[in-house]
Amino acid sequence: MAGYNLKDKSAIITGGASGIGRAIALNFAANGAHVHILELAHEHALQTVEEIQSNGGKASAHQCNVASHEEVKQVVDTIAGGQTIHILVNNAGIAHVGNLEKTSEEALDNLYNVNVKGVYNCMFACISHMKNSGGGVILNMASVASSVGIADRFAYSMSKGAVLTMTYSVAKDYIGDNIRCNSISPGRVHTPFVDGFLAKNYPGKEEEMFQKLSKSQPIGRMGTPEEIADLALFLCSDKAGFITGTDYPIDGGYIKLNS
Known part of the structure; x- marks a missing residue:
């Protein structure tokens, strides 16, 4: 997108090997960012990195389970040792289909560990580096399920509701540190x-x-992954410097027009 320059900025993108995360990684790299992909499926991350590099972009792959506090901290500290972390995109997540009665304790814990704790782990690991470098941008991937009831999505809705409220909390607590925090809610x-x-x-x-x-x-x-990536690019660019503590539905009218 013309005018949304991320030149000389580094961006950590979790789950950047496929789907929305891959589209964000390609978009950010095409607009000048050095993209760091944190991904459990390392081979797929390397494929995305290779595609970025073949188009003249900068990218690195880091095998990481976002549910592991220590793994995330180690990877983020390693990245921060070589360059400033300007942007964090918390995209990694898993889905689950089922109402309350069809959600096992194991499934609930799994959703929590990836979709909630994973977001916490990445923000926790990055926040001190952003503070020390004078600011940064955090973008979390929420969902329409954060805001409206969707049938058979009990655990998923729980996890994405937490992402939304964590976004608000971090935006409030770190506005004085020049750290912006927003979320996107795709349909x-x-x-x-x-x-x-x-x-x-x-x-x-x-x-x-x-x-x-x-x-x-x-x-x-x-929607298409590229449409989500374009919104992510805007929110992580300096063009959105007056925006924080806000959730952006990108849902084809789902929230407002289905109510």
């Missing part, structure tokens, strides 16, 4: 996860269910 976005979900749960009916899910968005289609 349904067409990613490889969606294709895998349909293939697993609706074999032979993938196209039919894809159209049904698409039409559940008032705008009549799913």
Whole structure:
């Protein structure tokens, strides 16, 4: 996007090997950032890095389980030892389908460890470095499920509601340190996860269910990872310097037009 220059800035992006995270990594790198991808699936992260580098961009891959406090701290400290951390994008997350009765304790703990504790771990590891360097930007990936009830998404909604309120808290506590913190709340976005979900749960009916899910968005289609990445680029750029403590739905009208 013209005018949204991230030249000489470094950005940590979790879950940057596929889907929305990959689109953000490619977008940020194309606009001058040195992208650091934190990813459990290291081989996939290396593929994204290779694509960025082949287009003249700067990128590095770091194998990391965001649910591990020590792993995250070690990786972030290593990155900070070589360059200033300007941007953190907390994108890594997992999904779960099921209401309260269909959510096991194990599933709930797993969602919490990745979607909630993982965001905490990354912000905790980065915040002191940002304070010491004079500021920074944190962008968290929330969801429409943070704000409205969605059927059969009990644990997922719990985790994304926590992401939203953590965003507000961090924005409030660190505004005096020149650290901005915002979140994005996507509706349904067409990613490889969606294709895998349909293939697993609706074999032979993938196209039919894809159209049904698409039409559940008032705008009549799913979003694209690139559309989410463009919003992320704006919010992490200096163009958004007056924005903090705000959640941005990007949902094809889902929240407002379905209520």
